[in-house]
Amino acid sequence: MKQRRIVMAMVLLAAVVTAAGASAAVPQPPYTTIQLLGGALYFDKNLSILRNQSCASCHLPAAGFDDPESTLPVSEGSIAGKFGDRNAPSSAYAAFAPKFAFDDVNTVYFGGQFWDGRVDNLAQQAAGPPTNPVEMAMPTKAAVVARLAENPAYVLAFKKVFSITLRKVMTDAEVLSAYNNMALAIGEFERTRPFNRFNSKFDFYLAGFPVLNEQEKSGLALFNGPKAKCSQCHPSDFTFDGANQQIPPLFTDFTYDNLGIPVNPEIARLMGLPSLDPDLGLGKRKPGEEGKFKVMTLRNIAKTAPYGHNGYFKTLKDIVHFYNTRDVKQCSSVTDPQPGVNCWPAPEVIENLNQAELGNLGLSPAEEADLVAFLMTLTDGIGPSPFGLVAVPPMPW
DSSP, X not given: OHHHHHHHHHHHHHHHHHHTTOGGGSOOTTOOHHHHHHHHHHTOXXXXXXXXXXXXXXXXXXXXXXXXXXXXXXXXXXXXXOBOSSOOOOOTTGGGOOOOEEETTTTEEEOOBSTTOOBXXXXXXXXXXXXXXXXXXXXXXXXXXXXXXXOHHHHHHHHHHHOOOOOSSOOHHHHHXXXXXXXXXXXXXXXXXXXXXXXXXXXXXXXXXXXXXXXXXXXXXXXXSTTTOGGGTSOOSOEEOTTOOEEOOOSOOOBEEBOOOBOOHHHHHHHTOSOOOOOOBGGGTSTTOTTXXXXXXXXXXXXXXXXXXXXXXXXXXXXHHHHHHTTTOBOOXXXXXXXXXXXXXXXXXXXXXXXXXXXOOOOOHHHHHHHHHHHGGGSOOSSOOXXXXXXXXXXXX
């Protein structure tokens, strides 16, 4: 009888995911029970204050695990009219980020989750949005756990997986345990294959298939070469994990950088404010690192517009042009009313500005177009990876 109840719980959990309109991302065997539970939680809108927003709302599989609303620089939360102050990063390949740490040799910070690396792993990241007032907006962790207790499938699954009996009213310690394990299950789901496919056109090219056209190959050469310098922060070569497993390119070195992105006034407008204070990024918690944000993966970049920590750039063409021409000419509001066409506004934060790897690259319009063409090859496809199953590392603790 007990085994039948457990099986029924898993069936109900799969139904929750499918009902959320995410059947393409339902974990398939041999995923673990905790990952199946995490999949249901990831797509469950009932965990937001108005039962209208889930993790997937801002990290949708079809949008490269990013916000499908690409016309806005930041995401709208469960409560209409409430917006975050940073562009939602993709959750694809986030499982490969190491713990936040300092590299004594290269004297740089690296790793962590979010734009500023303020948590170490996927579970800690997943714990944030449900009670964030401008995201899912639940008032307390206890309120989230009470929503979990409404679902019979969750009651059975939490008992099986975590030995936790969900109830609408629980002690503070019980609430904390249930909430943290909810986040753990979501984090484990984000380690599954749908998030980490390694089956883009570029992956097949790396595996020896002649799939890149001449423009894409030209863009790849520029990407890796001394003129565009892209691979200096977004390496395109294989790496090895602690078990000496070869990992296909992740297109990030997980470090932090100030690209000199201008203020995006649209964020303040969405919030109904005249302006916002400069976003110091990593410098908000690590003095001396002002203006630096995490170097994000370029995988699925064609699906994850807008770009930059504040969503300033609406297209890949825009951000590639910015990298190429940021320092060529600064705007004057009187004489140059078209930022990005004739000029660029001043950086939001001038400290720690990266002037070595971007700003005046001297790329021609054709070379910019070649780079964009190559970046389009990094979109994941359908089917198996040419590298087989790539083991995703366990969450760093």
